[in-house]
Amino acid sequence: MQAIEHVAGKAIPFGRKNVDTDVVIPAHWLKTITREGLGQGAFEAVKKEPGNVFTDPAYAGAPILIAGDNFGCGSSREHAAWALLDMGITCVIAPSFSDIFSGNAFKNGILTVALPQAAIDRLMEVAVDHPIDIDLDTQTVTTPFQDRFTFEIDPFRKHCLLNGLDEVGLTMAQGDAIAKHEAKARTALPFLMKTPTTVN
Amino acid sequence: MTQNPRTLYQKIWDAHVVDQRDDGTCLIYIDRHLVHEVTSPQAFEGLRVAGRTVRRPDLTLAVPDHNLPTTARKDAAGHVLPIADRESATQLAALRQNAPEFGIRYIDATDVEQGIVHVVGPEQGFSLPGATIVCGDSHTSCHGGIGALAFGIGTSEVEHVLATQTLLLKQSKTLEVRVEGTLGAGVTAKDVVLHIIGTIGTAGGTGHVIEFRGNVFEEMSIEGRLTVCNMSIEGGARAGLIAPDETTFAYVKGRPYAPTGEDWDKALAWWKSLATDDGATFDKSVFIRAEDIQPTVTWGTSPEDTSAIGGLVPAPEDFADASKRDAVKVSLDYMGLTPGTRLTDVEVQNVFIGSCTNSRIEDIRAAAEVLKGRHKADNVKWAIVVPGSGLVKAQAEAEGLDKIIVAAGLEWREPGCSACLAMNPDKVPPGERCASTSNRNFTGRQGPGARTHLMSPAMAAAAAVTGRLTDVRDLTAPADLEPA
Numbered sequence: 001m002q003a004i005e006h007v008a009g010k011a012i013p014f015g016r017k018n019v020d021t022d023v024v025i026p027a028h029w030l031k032t033i034t035r036e037g038l039g040q041g042a043f044e045a046v047k048k049e050p051g052n053v054f055t056d057p058a059y060a061g062a063p064i065l066i067a068g069d070n071f072g073c074g075s076s077r078e079h080a081a082w083a084l085l086d087m088g089i090t091c092v093i094a095p096s097f098s099d100i101f102s103g104n105a106f107k108n109g110i111l112t113v114a115l116p117q118a119a120i121d122r123l124m125e126v127a128v129d130h131p132i133d134i135d136l137d138t139q140t141v142t143t144p145f146q147d148r149f150t151f152e153i154d155p156f157r158k159h160c161l162l163n164g165l166d167e168v169g170l171t172m173a174q175g176d177a178i179a180k181h182e183a184k185a186r187t188a189l190p191f192l193m194k195t196p197t198t199v200n
Numbered sequence: 201m202t203q204n205p206r207t208l209y210q211k212i213w214d215a216h217v218v219d220q221r222d223d224g225t226c227l228i229y230i231d232r233h234l235v236h237e238v239t240s241p242q243a244f245e246g247l248r249v250a251g252r253t254v255r256r257p258d259l260t261l262a263v264p265d266h267n268l269p270t271t272a273r274k275d276a277a278g279h280v281l282p283i284a285d286r287e288s289a290t291q292l293a294a295l296r297q298n299a300p301e302f303g304i305r306y307i308d309a310t311d312v313e314q315g316i317v318h319v320v321g322p323e324q325g326f327s328l329p330g331a332t333i334v335c336g337d338s339h340t341s342c343h344g345g346i347g348a349l350a351f352g353i354g355t356s357e358v359e360h361v362l363a364t365q366t367l368l369l370k371q372s373k374t375l376e377v378r379v380e381g382t383l384g385a386g387v388t389a390k391d392v393v394l395h396i397i398g399t400i401g402t403a404g405g406t407g408h409v410i411e412f413r414g415n416v417f418e419e420m421s422i423e424g425r426l427t428v429c430n431m432s433i434e435g436g437a438r439a440g441l442i443a444p445d446e447t448t449f450a451y452v453k454g455r456p457y458a459p460t461g462e463d464w465d466k467a468l469a470w471w472k473s474l475a476t477d478d479g480a481t482f483d484k485s486v487f488i489r490a491e492d493i494q495p496t497v498t499w500g501t502s503p504e505d506t507s508a509i510g511g512l513v514p515a516p517e518d519f520a521d522a523s524k525r526d527a528v529k530v531s532l533d534y535m536g537l538t539p540g541t542r543l544t545d546v547e548v549q550n551v552f553i554g555s556c557t558n559s560r561i562e563d564i565r566a567a568a569e570v571l572k573g574r575h576k577a578d579n580v581k582w583a584i585v586v587p588g589s590g591l592v593k594a595q596a597e598a599e600g601l602d603k604i605i606v607a608a609g610l611e612w613r614e615p616g617c618s619a620c621l622a623m624n625p626d627k628v629p630p631g632e633r634c635a636s637t638s639n640r641n642f643t644g645r646q647g648p649g650a651r652t653h654l655m656s657p658a659m660a661a662a663a664a665v666t667g668r669l670t671d672v673r674d675l676t677a678p679a680d681l682e683p684a
């Protein structure tokens with residue numbers, strides 16, 4: 001996973017609320033068996049709207065997306081995160097995110113930044129012509145006009161994003177604790193620890 | 201040591217904590233993992249690339265559902281028919297190959313046990329009360345109907361669970377949704393949950409796990425409880441729960457994966473201890489009177505856009521919130537609806553009875569009850585009934601329900617997700633309307649440009665008969681209708 005310290009550059013001023021993952025990547029793009037190439041299908045329906053920000057050459061290759069409340073609601077498809085990554089987006093800024101989407105984004109090395117609506121409104125204005133700068137270490141979003149917004153992030157997520165750590169590997173290192181739980185459950189709640197396909 | 205009163209959620213959570221970090225993140229043990237073809241290929245790919253194995257293949261079950269065509273799977277001679285869509289075929293083939301390669305039991309498309317994961321889990325007794333259950337599909341919340349803590353995960357998490365049998369989670373807040381009173385005739389579990397979502401909104405449960413409480417749920421069948429918990433996610437909650445009780449135990453007992461003998465006794469004792477303690481507190485509570493719930497349909501493109509069937513298509517100005525007004529405008533435009541139109545005047549060209557929300561035997565029975573001795577309207581061009589599993593299909597056929605359905609002019613299909621998300625060939629044509637028993641009315645969900653109205657199986661069957669949205673109570677003498 002790619003480490004993230006700093007995301008700076010153009011931001012796509014999308015701003016729409018309740019963007020569900022069907023909008024981010026429609027279901028007919030889910031039929032892949034690898035992670036690459038999904039950027040093409042990202043925001044497919046929005047791209048057909050006249051004057052949309054996704055086909056506007058001004059924002060081509062922008063690493064930041066600004067959206068409205070409840071971004072990433074709906075289906076749990078992680079393809080939404082892969083599609084954003086494939087578009088080159090590594091940071092999404094919105095007033096709030098669906099739990100599933102923010103988890104998926106994190107696991108794929110996308111930073112989600114939650115800011116109050118007033119800050120979003122300001123960033124939407126700035127993004128039209130100017131770059132935005134996100135610093136994960138200091139947890140701040142800044143603009144060329146001295147705007148400065150701080151955001152909260154879970155310390156563990158911050159640590160993993162800053163160091164590009166892979167979550168599966170981190171948990172596998174806790175194999176002993178997992179085995180201990182299994183041993184305890186085998187006595188206390190044995191029915192949870194086996195199925196007809198369990199060997200011995 | 202006396203324990204503080206705890207909620208059902210808290211008790212299940214406590215029993216599964218492997219480790220807790222300082223920031224409150226917990227490593228939670230996962231008891232059951234359901235795998236399907238859409239969200240697993242990249243997870244298996246990840247394991248393979250890293251040279252990792254599946255920690256507990258015995259607690260994992262793989263079954264294809266999302267992509268499968270619902271037409272015949274074998275020809276007259278018994279040969280398996282190929283799948284025309286190349287991408288679907290590739291995903292299905294990947295699961296068929298990955299599951300055995302990693303030692304996981306795989307149910308094939310041609311096996312009678314095959315079905316939608318969320319129908320198969322409870323039906324096989326693979327999903328158990330008090331268990332933590334995950335699947336790479338957001339409607340995993342469904343299994344909360346048997347008292348399991350169940351939620352959807354993304355592919356990275358699928359990979360994490362395959363490799364470690366655990367997940368990193370933060371405890372959610374708790375939301376109590378209490379429904380008490382007597383449900384009116386014709387009001388089903390689906391109407392209850394649509395009404396709840398209409399009340400709390402699609403963000404009402406964000407960050408929370410919902411516990412559905414009150415006599416309405418206590419008196420509900422397991423099928424009904426699965427329907428309610430299924431749509432918790434549409435209320436913004438990752439999971440929904442209903443305390444396991446005698447109805448649950450009777451349902452689980454004797455199923456292929458259910459515990460037996462001494463294990464059963466131990467299980468029963470523990471399950472009985474799981475109900476929320478008196479005095480336990482919830483972060484939020486919502487109370488709804490059962491008498492206020494009518495047969496309900498959606499008119500917009502968000503599951504919170506609900507109305508009693510007797511109502512009118514609303515106008516954007518009816519909403520106080522400015523952003524909701526804009527959303528309503530967009531959604532009415534997409535839906536091709538004019539404010540003030542009576543919902544019962546809205547014509548439908550398609551009917552879909554199926555999905556993990558409403559494809560269990562009770563749902564098929566409810567639809568057949570309405571269809572019996574009737575025929576679909578001429579303006580309804582496409583109407584399909586898709587059972588949730590091969591076992592539901594067999595049961596329905598044993599009861600002769602398939603004959604009623606076919607005689608009414610509807611098609612009786614093979615099990616799978618079908619037109620719920622239209623990844624297979626079952627799609628609603630652009631601009632056409634569908635009375636659907638599924639869970640999402642999002643833009644394009646049932647096919648590009650498709651217009652979805654969510655409702656119960658009985659209401660969808662009624663719509664098939666009249667060719668428009670219909671109050672099922674107008675079709676059936678009220679005395680014949682049992683609240684479900």
Ligand code: SF4
Pocket residue numbers: 265266316317318337338339555556557616617618620621638639
């Ligand atoms: S029926 Fe629909 S909601 Fe249920 S698992 Fe299939 S696609 Fe998901």
